[in-house]
Amino acid sequence: MNTAKDTILKVDNLKLQFSSNGQTLNALNGISFSIRRGETFGFVGESGCGKSTTSRAILRLLADNAKITDGTIYYNETDLLKLSEKDLRKIRGKEIGMIFQDPMTALNPVLTIRKQIFEQLRDTKLSSKEKEIVAIEIMNKVGIPLPEKRLNEYIFQYSGGMRQRAMIAITLAGNPKLLIADEPTTALDVTIQDQIIKLLNHVKEDFGVSILLITHDLGVVGRMCDRVAVMYAGYIVEMADTYTLFSAPRHPYTKGLMDALPKLPQEQTRNEEMKPIPGALPSLSDLPQGCPFVSRCQLHQTLCQDQLPTMQEISPGHFARCHYFHKLEGCTGLINCTKG
Amino acid sequence: MIKLKKCKQLNPSLLAGLTIIIVISVLAFIPGAFTHYNPTDIASDSILKAPSDLHLFGTDNFGRDIFSRVIYATRIDVMIGIFSVLIPFIIGTTLGLISGYYGGKIDSLIMRTVDIFMAFPYMVLAIAIVAIEQAGLWALFLSMWLVSWKEYARLIRSEVLVVKNAEYVEAAKVLAYSDFRIITRSILPNVLSSAIIYAASDVVMCMLSGAAMSYLGLGVQAPTPEWGAIISGGKAFLSTAWWITIFPGIFLVVTGFGxxxxxxxxxxxxxxxxx
Amino acid sequence: MSDKAQNILIKIQNLHKSFPLSRSLTDFVLRRPSKAVKAVDGISLDIFENETLALVGESGCGKSSFARTIINLYKPDSGDIIFKGNNLASLDKANLKTAKRECQMIFQDPYSSLNPRMSIGDMLHEELLYHHICSKKEAQTKINELLDMVNLNKDTAERFPSEFSGGQRQRIGIARALAVNPKFLIADEAVSALDISIQAQILHLLQSLQRSHGLTILFISHDLRVVHYIADRVAVMYLGKIIELGTTDQVYTSPLHPYTKILLDSLPSVDPRKKSSVPAIEGNLPSPIDIPPGCRFSTRCPNAKPHCFNDEPGFYKVNDDHSCACHEYIA
Structure with missing residues (x-):
């Protein structure tokens, strides 16, 4: 459907395990997805589903007890898993940049913002005057007022929203083609979150980057993503373009997440009460043999207990990992199907 | 406090340490079972004898059996180690809890007192106490107690400052619990661990300073067997009768290690x- | 809401609470006045029996301090808190213990709200006996009832907090609060740290317990979705003051204060077709140390008029149950 040229990142059958206290946690169980140039791809799921682990596996920013047991991660034509640590360093920051939830821990507190931007520009052969110009331009683009003055400041001198902007500026200075944003707005208040979402959408156009967004918030997905993958217990359970997924979810977990989200008055498409998903996430050290969602699923039958469903293409570009996806028909999601 | 469940995970170092200390404690409790010599009996016919079947660790310049002296000294040395830590541990923990929990003027008062004690050199204090009292076990204990409570107070206070803002402490306040109950039930169990860890190493320090004091003649007095005192007594014969100093030294090191x-x-x- | 008898459970009048900042040596030498964070800057509020009143606002607006002042964790600087006819701000010790028992709280962080060194059973046992809720003999039965009430197994009692997930800990927190038969419950961001599916479970639980126990809930949250779901009335807080108060329907469908409108507009819509590109509001919350003169929202308000920067608005009643602190609604 899309040629290799359109694809910036292609992850295939990625498996990853953590070992802790003699237990093996199956954190990722065969993750496959690809990100196209210029799109925002979202990973949504609850804590422990593996969405952050996936993003860290791409740059191999993993804890010592993590082990990638299978799979490939192609960035353009290079398999990142085969790169040496030295070659990987040429990718980190320069080809793939990362922004985190908390700038206060992600940025160096004893370096000025200028030093940290210059650090990103160290391989560019620019004179320091030119670097200054680039830095000011970036600061302007991310909406930090008085950049000449604020470049000299440290991260703690910035306020909440500005910290996030500074981190985005520093990451963008490395001129990455792919931006991994791990819960970039989670710690922020709604008004600030709104600003940062709009900034990221703007940055995507302005700098021509692709974004991999990790979030637990369906609202943020709706505002930012072109396509989205829903994760559960180390599996991608559903993947589609945002509109399709939000209007016609075909995996009971996706539907469950949407039903569990309290709606605002203007969003109530159908008169449906908020419904929790019963039970809790299965233990990653002891995943069921069949479908990982079986114990919480309304649709489950004996087949689900015995056999892990495969990813099936329901309609072009819409995949779901469920034996009984056809039981979820019509517009049962958050929004109406009629394209407006 | 450490639940039995956790003891399943007894790690190697704890296991080794406990084994050493249990063996040492057995020696301390029933020294008579291991030797038939009296540690203070002087025998003029066997002076400065090298280790042999008769005298396992040899004899000293009064003909006393070193093995039995070292074994009998275990009790007093372990006692010095434990008691010189226990009392400051209790005093320091109490003051640290009060200081950290209430803050304000009480906190300033306690912490300034700590500062004063910090600034006071330990040996000078010990010598002063010996001058007032007289050299012996009591003087030794008194000087140890006076100097080592402050570490516990500081340690516990800093932990309390963190724990007292935890939501479970707020929850206890919302339940209208008394301050005493909050301090003893909600805070104490959560701040004690680092003090306990510190105490285990402090026992070693106290045993060593106890030995040092006795070595200087400020602590336990002759002829009572004490490792430091035995080492001190043997120092004149270091080149001719090494066994007098080496064996109590080994015991000191092994116990400390434990x-x-x-x-x-x-x-x-x-x-x-x-x- | 409408058919409920409007008996006032708690009447808060002109409550103030500030936290003094420590003065630096330069401030001291230059004789600058000592500064303070004005966390609660004059709040009057009636909380009705059996209602769920939500308190919303951005972080740093003082909503948690307000809750903690009501429940006596902080001593108020001035103002009255009348709970069932008694002023909590000036109650003697014996009566305060009873009053405190009747006001309980559920905390935000499921990981720090339980004492890690106490088993769940010990924790419940202690409070049941401390407040003479039941005898020693009945305690075990009562504990089982409580755990059953929040849908936890009986074997929970022997276990320690570290053995539970976030959602389970929050259930335990609710059991702890309800063990002493409170009338009034403060839920301080009680579901914010939870995943969506678990959050919905806890919201359901709170709702059913409110009905069965006749609870009055002050629900503090920054999450406007959750608030819309659970609240009967909503109070919007900005820099230590309530700037809008109304029924949930009124506030969400016809918000009055420009700040409330902006809050609702900022909320990410789940509809991917609505990608607006202009942020609803620029800038950050001003510091609660230097609250702007006049209307406290004037520095960020899109329709601020000159007099907004000088005169502080009163709290105007716009229609039944719906009030707002904005000059535009002056009667």
């Missing part, structure tokens, strides 16, 4: 238990 291992092992377990 307590250190316990401290190490405890810290692994107690730190893990923290949320």
């Amino acid at each position: 307590f250190s291992l316990i401290g190490d092992g405890l810290s692994d377990i107690l730190r893990k238990g923290r949320a």
